[in-house]
Amino acid sequence: MKFYITTPLYYVNDKPHIGHSYTTVAADALARFRRMSGDDVFFLTGTDEHGQKMLEAARNREMLPRQLADINSEVFKGLWKDLGISYDRFIRTTEPRHEEVVRKVFAKLLENGDLYRGEYRGYYCTPCEAYVQPGDESECVCPDCKRKVNEISEPSYLLNISRYRERLAKHISESSFVKPDFRKNEVLNMLAGMPDLCVTRKNVDWGIPSPTPEGYNIYVWIDALLNYLSGIGYLSDNALFEKYWPANVQFIGKDIIKFHDIIWPVILLALGLPLPGKIFAHGWWTVGKDKMSKSKGNAIDPRSLMEEYGRDPFRFFLLREVPFGLDGEYSEESFKKRYNSDLVNDFGNLVNRSLNLIETRMGGVIPDRSPSEELAGLTARTFDAYSRKMDEVAFSEAIEEAWKLVVHLNKFLDSSAPWREECLNREQVLYDVMYGIRNVLLMMSPFIPSSVLAMWKMLAFPASPEEEGFDLLKKKLDGGIRTNRREIIFARKK
RNA sequence: UGCGGGGUGGAGCAGUGGCAGCUCGCCAGGCCCAUAACCUGGAGGUCGGCCGUUCAAAUCGGCCCCCCGCAACCA
Numbered sequence: 360m361k362f363y364i365t366t367p368l369y370y371v372n373d374k375p376h377i378g379h380s381y382t383t384v385a386a387d388a389l390a391r392f393r394r395m396s397g398d399d400v401f402f403l404t405g406t407d408e409h410g411q412k413m414l415e416a417a418r419n420r421e422m423l424p425r426q427l428a429d430i431n432s433e434v435f436k437g438l439w440k441d442l443g444i445s446y447d448r449f450i451r452t453t454e455p456r457h458e459e460v461v462r463k464v465f466a467k468l469l470e471n472g473d474l475y476r477g478e479y480r481g482y483y484c485t486p487c488e489a490y491v492q493p494g495d496e497s498e499c500v501c502p503d504c505k506r507k508v509n510e511i512s513e514p515s516y517l518l519n520i521s522r523y524r525e526r527l528a529k530h531i532s533e534s535s536f537v538k539p540d541f542r543k544n545e546v547l548n549m550l551a552g553m554p555d556l557c558v559t560r561k562n563v564d565w566g567i568p569s570p571t572p573e574g575y576n577i578y579v580w581i582d583a584l585l586n587y588l589s590g591i592g593y594l595s596d597n598a599l600f601e602k603y604w605p606a607n608v609q610f611i612g613k614d615i616i617k618f619h620d621i622i623w624p625v626i627l628l629a630l631g632l633p634l635p636g637k638i639f640a641h642g643w644w645t646v647g648k649d650k651m652s653k654s655k656g657n658a659i660d661p662r663s664l665m666e667e668y669g670r671d672p673f674r675f676f677l678l679r680e681v682p683f684g685l686d687g688e689y690s691e692e693s694f695k696k697r698y699n700s701d702l703v704n705d706f707g708n709l710v711n712r713s714l715n716l717i718e719t720r721m722g723g724v725i726p727d728r729s730p731s732e733e734l735a736g737l738t739a740r741t742f743d744a745y746s747r748k749m750d751e752v753a754f755s756e757a758i759e760e761a762w763k764l765v766v767h768l769n770k771f772l773d774s775s776a777p778w779r780e781e782c783l784n785r786e787q788v789l790y791d792v793m794y795g796i797r798n799v800l801l802m803m804s805p806f807i808p809s810s811v812l813a814m815w816k817m818l819a820f821p822a823s824p825e826e827e828g829f830d831l832l833k834k835k836l837d838g839g840i841r842t843n844r845r846e847i848i849f850a851r852k853k
Numbered sequence: 854u855g856c857g858g859g860g861u862g863g864a865g866c867a868g869u870g871g872c873a874g875c876u877c878g879c880c881a882g883g884c885c886c887a888u889a890a891c892c893u894g895g896a897g898g899u900c901g902g903c904c905g906u907u908c909a910a911a912u913c914g915g916c917c918c919c920c921c922g923c924a925a926c927c928a
Contacts, residue, residue: 367928378928412926541858545923548856552924580926612928643928686922688865696877704890712887719886759876769891778886851888 362398363591363603364390367611367619368407368452368583371431372416375438377644377659377677377689378612384674385641385683385754386610387444391805392749394445395828401603403590404439405450406432409566410579424565428453438661442670443808450590452582458567460589461582464630465558466570472519473629476571479515479557516571517555518581520621523628524550527621530634537620538639538752539684542613546620553621584623588632606635608752613640639752642686659689671807672698672849678754678806695852702807705765706799707849710814713768713792714845716777721789725818727838728790737767738798742832745802754806761802768795793818794836800824801832810848817843 366386369379383404390402408428417424432451439446450457468474528550530536537543559575560566566576585593587606592599611619619638627634646659664673676697681687717725730738741764748757772792777785797820804811804824811824819840824831 369928376928380928382928542923544857548924610928613922614927616923618926641928682866693865693877699888700877703888708888708890712890714887716886772886773884773892776884776886847888849888851890 360398361603362390362393362400363606364393364400364402365587365590365606365609366404367615368405368450368586369435370410370412371406371408371428371435372412374431375435375661377661377664379435380438380442380661380673381644381677382610382612382641383439383444384442384677387442387446388674388678388754388805389608389749389752390445391808391825395801395804395825396746397828397830400447401591402446403448403450403587404444404446405448405586405590406435406452407579407583407586408432408451408453409576409582411560411563411565414563414565425453441665442661442674448590450586452586456595457586457589460594461567461577461585462570463594464585464588464626465577465581468518468626468629469516469571471629473522474516474518474558476514477517477555478512479517513561514573515557515561515575516559516569518558518622518625519629520553520555520625523625524553526628527624530624531620535637536624536634538637542616542620542640546616549617550621553617556622580618580622581626584618584626587623587635605633608637608639609635611638611640613642616640637752639684641683642681644681644687644689646689664694668694668698668852669810671810672702675702675758675807679758681755683752683754698849699851701762702849703851705762705769706803707847709765709769709772710796710818711845711847712772713789713796714818714842716772716789717793717842718845720777720785723842725793725836725838725840725842726786726790728787729835730794731787731791734771734791734795737764738795738832742798742802742829746829749805758803758806761799764795764799764802768792768799771795790836790838793838797836798832801827801829813846813848817846817848819843 364386366382369375386402386404390400393400406428408424413424413427417427420427428451436449439449452458465474528547531543531547531550537546556578558578558581559569559571559573560578561573561575563576563579566579567582569575569577587609588600588604589595591603593604594600609619616638619640623638624634644659661673676694679701680693680697717723741760745757745760748754748760771788775784775788776782777788782788796814796818800811800815800820801824808825815824819842820836821840
């Protein structure tokens with residue numbers, strides 16, 4: 360089976376914060392899970408580089424928007440590298456190939472009447488040089504800069520949302536397109552009241568020119584959304600496109616629901632393309648009860664957390680701490696607690712104590728047996744529950760399922776006490792524990808791939824979890840292996 | 854105001870009619886192979902309020918109070 364997954368394109372007017380990492384790590388974990396399940400995965404991410412805010416940000420730094428985009432897209436790439444993100448393609452909206460697709464799509468929509476020339480009536484904030492929607496009619500101030508806005512009316516091109524409103528509403532109610540489920544009503548309401556969308560900009564000089572006589576630029580969101588098509592070869596590499604489209608899952612933050620759950624499918628319907636399987640909107644990370652934002656200065660920098668704890672604990676925390684889809688509260692304390700209690704005490708210590716027993720009681724060689732029926736059964740049931748949760752994109756619950764095996768193995772060691780002289784089936788017990796650990800490692804690999812690989816090598820299991828995939832769960836562990844030197848993979852933090 | 858989601862032991866949550874559960878924290882004990890780790894047991898809640906339906910309600914209905922989200926381009 361093919362599996363096409365995307366993150367949003369991140370806007371490069373500023374540096375990445377924890378939220379960008381969140382979406383990307385989530386997509387990466389799912390991509391890795393599908394690969395290990397045997398799917399042919401295409402994982403797309405990238406950067407969104409046009410638009411008014413880029414112009415401003417570049418001006419503030421006294422550089423050209425292109426220069427700022429070059430710098431910041433590298434910053435994102437660098438972070439993804441350090442986070443171990445296994446994307447297949449990193450797209451930038453300033454790539455000529457992408458720009459060409461956007462122009463072609465625009466022309467096609469125009470031709471079919473899905474875009475039409477009309478009047479845009481609305482409010483315009485001169486200082487921000489942007490169209491805005493004032494919060495309160497009586498106030499008429501820009502929601503961004505809080506200054507007065509002017510009502511204007513000018514010719515522009517509009518996306519004909521009305522034409523697809525009913526079809527889309529029907530699809531949303533009848534499918535699992537909008538995820539999580541509790542967003543459905545919200546989106547349907549939004550859709551019902553959504554006017555046709557203005558898709559050209561008169562005063563923005565950093566963008567893709569629209570193929571119309573007036574010399575407008577194309578609205579950045581139209582530009583950005585189309586990356587999901589151009590990124591897999593729409594209108595350029597037909598074989599690739601046919602292979603992967605439609606996307607199976609598209610991850611977004613809850614702030615961009617309107618664009619992905621309404622405007623995006625309208626464009627696709629207009630192009631006659633099938634819609635993605637799911638648009639999954641996750642929640643925000645908050646600090647205390649406050650929303651994390653640049654203006655408040657309380658944004659969490661992923662770099663500092665990674666430097667202190669390492670890449671994998673950061674990935675683990677993001678996906679374990681909070682149910683995907685809901686908001687979550689970040690605190691250093693909760694991070695440390697997760698780290699110490701889950702990764703150090705439960706998991707790390709299990710591997711460490713088990714390997715120590717292999718070293719001291721088995722001369723460093725994993726005995727060759729067959730797994731007990733009980734443990735093999737438990738593994739199968741655990742994996743079953745785990746995969747179901749992964750299919751539901753319920754990461755924290757999937758990890759919880761795998762953790763049941765970790766807890767079981769710790770208990771099993773305690774109750775069978777293979778360190779005692781009286782323990783008669785020591786070989787079987789230790790074999791079972793190593794077999795169980797191997798299976799836990801497989802299930803944890805999508806979340807903490809490098810730590811898992813380090814443990815895998817330490818235990819001298821053949822190949823790697825990613826090469827083996829989940830098929831290995833059905834097979835016994837071939838013993839007779841001499842293990843490598845014992846190391847602490849997750850060191851306790853004070 | 855409209856639509857939606859919530860209010861359950863110290864914290865965070867699960868639980869859509871039948872003895873109120875989980876994780877963390879706390880207390881006590883066990884074990885001692887291990888990263889002061891792991892295991893077991895315990896304390897702690899009249900499930901926001903009032904009224905009602907029912908043999909039986911956290912769970913259904915009504916009214917009320919409080920919090921949050923979306924209606925407004927922050928992952």
